[in-house]
Structures are given as C-alpha cells and as structure tokens.
Amino acid sequence: MIIVRNLTKTLIDGQTILSKVSFQVDKGEFVVLIGASGSGKSTLLSCMALQQKWTEGQLIIDGTELSGSKWSDKFSLRKDWAFMEERPALNPRKNALKNVFSGRFYQLPLWRKLTGTISTDEHIRAMDYLERVGLLDKAKMLPAEKLSGGEQQRVAIARALAQGAKVILADEPTKGLDPESATKVLQDLRALCKEQDMIVIAAMQNLEMAERNASRIWGLAGGRLVLDIPARKLTQQEKNTIF
Numbered sequence: 158m159i160i161v162r163n164l165t166k167t168l169i170d171g172q173t174i175l176s177k178v179s180f181q182v183d184k185g186e187f188v189v190l191i192g193a194s195g196s197g198k199s200t201l202l203s204c205m206a207l208q209q210k211w212t213e214g215q216l217i218i219d220g221t222e223l224s225g226s227k228w229s230d231k232f233s234l235r236k237d238w239a240f241m242e243e244r245p246a247l248n249p250r251k252n253a254l255k256n257v258f259s260g261r262f263y264q265l266p267l268w269r270k271l272t273g274t275i276s277t278d279e280h281i282r283a284m285d286y287l288e289r290v291g292l293l294d295k296a297k298m299l300p301a302e303k304l305s306g307g308e309q310q311r312v313a314i315a316r317a318l319a320q321g322a323k324v325i326l327a328d329e330p331t332k333g334l335d336p337e338s339a340t341k342v343l344q345d346l347r348a349l350c351k352e353q354d355m356i357v358i359a360a361m362q363n364l365e366m367a368e369r370n371a372s373r374i375w376g377l378a379g380g381r382l383v384l385d386i387p388a389r390k391l392t393q394q395e396k397n398t399i400f
C-alpha cells in the first residue's frame with residue numbers, strides 16, 4: 158500500500174509545484190493521473206520514484222516512511238518499483254529479449270552481472286514476459302530502436318515484470334501512439350493490476366483513454382489533487398475542475 162500525505166514541493170523562488178497532495182493506493186489499482194500540461198503530473202511521479210526531493214509531506218510504502226534523500230531508500234525502491242518514462246529508456250541496439258533481461262540486473266549475483274551469463278530459466282521467463290505483452294514474435298528480430306513506439310512501451314512493461322516490479326509509475330505511456338497501440342499498452346497495464354495485484358500509476362493527458370481503461374482517476378490542477386474517483390465518464394463539472 159502507498160500512502161502520500163500532504164506532499165508539497167516548493168521551489169527556491171517560492172513557486173509551489175505540488176500542494177498538499179494526499180492519497181492512498183492499494184494493490185490491484187490502476188490509477189490514471191489526469192491534468193493539463195504544467196499541472197505537476199511528472200513532478201508527482203518523479204517525487205514518488207525518489208528522483209526529486211519534496212519540501213514537505215510523507216511518502217509511506219507498506220508502513221515504512223521513505224525520504225527523498227536516503228540512498229538506502231532509493232535502493233530498496235529500485236528493486237520493487239519501475240519508473241517508465243515517456244520515451245522508454247531501452248538499449249536501442251539490443252533486441253527486445255536482451256532489453257527484458259536487463260530488468261533482472263539488480264537481482265543477479267555479482268559474478269553473473271560481471272560475466273553477463275543468462276540461465277535457461279531466465280531466458281524462458283523473459284520470453285514469457287514478452288508473450289504476456291504480445292511481443293513474442295519480436296523477441297529477437299530487431300534492435301529495439303526499430304520497434305514502434307507502442308512496442309517499445311510494451312517491452313518496457315515486460316522489463317518491469319522481469320525486474321519483479323510491484324509498482325509501475327508511468328509518465329505519459331501512450332504519448333505519440335496511435336489509438337490502437339495506446340489501448341494495447343493500457344490494457345496490458347490494467348491486466349497486470351488485476352491479475353498480479355500490481356499498482357500502476359500513469360500520468361496522461363488523454364481523458365477518454367483514462368475513462369475507458371483505468372480503475373481510478375485522479376485529477377491534478379495547479380499542483381493540487383482536485384479529483385479522486387473510481388474510473389467512469391467524468392461530468393462536465395468534473396472536467397472543468399481539472400482543465
């Protein structure tokens with residue numbers, strides 16, 4: 158369970174980017190964070206991923222409060238959380254399968270990291286993850302840079318699974334994708350929440366996609382959480398509070 162209490166981020170010049178953001182997320186939830194450009198979506202995700210410090214407030218994961226500055230907190234989070242950025246940071250020259258293997262890096266003993274040896278079990282598991290996101294046929298064919306944007310996002314999801322992630326934070330996972338590819342990415346994320354009890358929090362600007370695929374919708378406006386509802390079609394009044 159993730160609890161965020163009164164998370165606030167203020168810059169040195171006094172500008173407030175996040176203001177007293179509070180929520181609780183349980184296993185199995187697929188939350189889509191909706192907000193206009195500049196509302197603070199990326200900042201919130203990157204604070205939660207401990208990539209940025211916040212000014213005030215608490216981030217509590219399974220009962221343990223984490224700070225944005227302790228190295229040990231970052232290390233423990235890196236094992237269980239995956240942060241998917243807008244353009245997935247895949248190795249462009251390696252194929253999908255090798256990119257998925259790289260998700261296992263933190264779990265491997267040192268000698269395996271140094272020698273780069275891959276066991277048969279891991280090979281099979283990585284293929285399973287690629288099958289899970291419908292990319293088995295592309296596992297070894299092409300370097301990742303030749304895959305479409307949607308396929309690259311799905312490789313990043315498979316890599317998060319290989320990493321053993323229990324939580325995925327995704328910043329604009331569907332940006333630049335055609336509606337069909339975007340829907341596939343969101344369906345994959347939704348299925349992971351349902352079937353594997355994962356938590357996914359994805360920042361997006363496309364409200365319709367969120368309404369159709371998420372289990373919960375948050376609205377962020379001017380750094381404040383102005384809406385927190387089970388996913389459904391938003392009323393005009395609700396839309397007005399966000400945009």
Ligand SMILES: Nc1ncnc2c1ncn2[C@@H]1O[C@H](COP(=O)(O)OP(=O)(O)OP(=O)(O)O)[C@@H](O)[C@H]1O
Nearest residue numbers: 168174192193194195196197198199200201360362
């Ligand atoms: N380090 C920083 N210094 C100055 N301003 C910042 C900094 N980080 C974020 N901001 C400002 O805070 C606001 C929120 O930015 P953020 O990137 O979180 O918004 P967003 O909702 O993700 O926007 P987009 O949808 O366009 O990516 C923006 O006005 C941005 O310019």
